[in-house]
Amino acid sequence: MSERSGPSREELEDYAQALFVREDPILAELRAEQEARGFPSIQVPARTGHLLSILLRAVGARRVVEVGTLGGYSALWIAKALPADGRVVTMESEPEHASLAREFIDRAGRAEMVEVRQGNAVDLLQELGPDGGWDAMFVDADKERYGVYLKQAQRLLRPGGVLLADNVFWQGRILDDSDEADAATRALQDFNRALAGHDHFDATILPVGDGVAVAVRR
């Protein structure tokens, strides 16, 4: 008996996106501006931005830290999920990216809520407090350092707080267990394994976009 081949994951994701995801016009404008400036097109897809905002609403997030701002696309999805007195601190190493993010965050009327800190997130996170004072962390920067960001999430998140991390499927390369796997792939494999067996997080991966790890702080 031949197996019926169903729709691809992409087709199913497109279906869900068409039904549920509404991207604000300013976000479409930001994507176009990033492209015009020659920035890499590595912002989260709209479906992942929408997922972030739903998960943040579900945990009643008010204070969120983001690692990897680019032009502020995901930061604006995050901001949308927070109450009026919510706060986002987003970290970005490239001055040009941070500058565009500030411009669009301002234009979106979110300058009070979203602070862009320019610098290396490894250092900026070390300076960030208070311990246990954050409701969520979204990690979307240098893959080699996801393990460092996991340690900081353990320190910064309150019990019940969520760590969200993008690209944990790494466009399929996560399955590459050959000697050819590069440093980013290995780091992501280590990160996923660490989360799966973590003493302080309950975690899974949602197969949305490039794979989003979702981990709740015990």
Ligand SMILES: C[S@@+](CC[C@H](N)C(=O)[O-])C[C@H]1O[C@@H](n2cnc3c(N)ncnc32)[C@H](O)[C@@H]1O
């Ligand atoms: C994938 S992009 C972020 C996309 C953004 N989250 C979005 O969806 O709109 C990654 C960003 O992280 C920045 N980055 C890479 N390593 C970093 C580090 N160690 N500290 C701070 N930012 C870093 C890059 O310059 C880049 O802008």
